Amino acid sequence: DVKVTQSSRYLVKRTGEKVFLECVQDMDHENMFWYRQDPGLGLRLIYFSYDVKMKEKGDIPEGYSVSREKKERFSLILESASTNQTSMYLCASSWTETQYFGPGTRLLVL
């Protein structure tokens, strides 16, 4: 079974803090994704990566950056957290067209 894990299920941070969200997959997938999910807006793509050290902006990259130093790990970085980044963050990986999601990190920025 494909396993995608995220470093935290719940996270509380203060405005202005630098926040790291980690995602690890164990199936040697080439592609990895970060989404945020908000009520009424669905899942929106922040960044994706199709190879180590490669990254592509998604629909809402502003305020975020990513890092992929190893194939199995894709990190999302909030450089200076703001209250409008309070959301559910979902990581996914894929090899073919099927995406496998992690359990999500619910981030609250105060």
Add this chain to the structure above:
Amino acid sequence: RKEVEQDPGPFNVPEGATVAFNCTYSNSASQSFFWYRQDCRKEPKLLMSVYSSGNEDGRFTAQLNRASQYISLLIRDSKLSDSATYLCVVTRDNYGQNFVFGPGTRLSVLP
């Protein structure tokens, strides 16, 4: 206009009912189409891919109409365990790795 639109829901149906979900997409370059299921407070999981010829998996049938840019999901003989949010997903380009999710339609199957 949103790239992927779905029935707003929620749908509340009795056990055993047949329910249909509709989805439209605006990008004619979309190549691949899917239905995902998301249980409350869980991550989305692939329910089924959608092919031009239509496809069926047990009680679930998916249809695609490329000319109308329309996708449907039919659930027959609904079970309590079918209660979830159903997400329509399309790829944005020919490479098939840039996915766009619809907002989802919530289904509650009632005893």
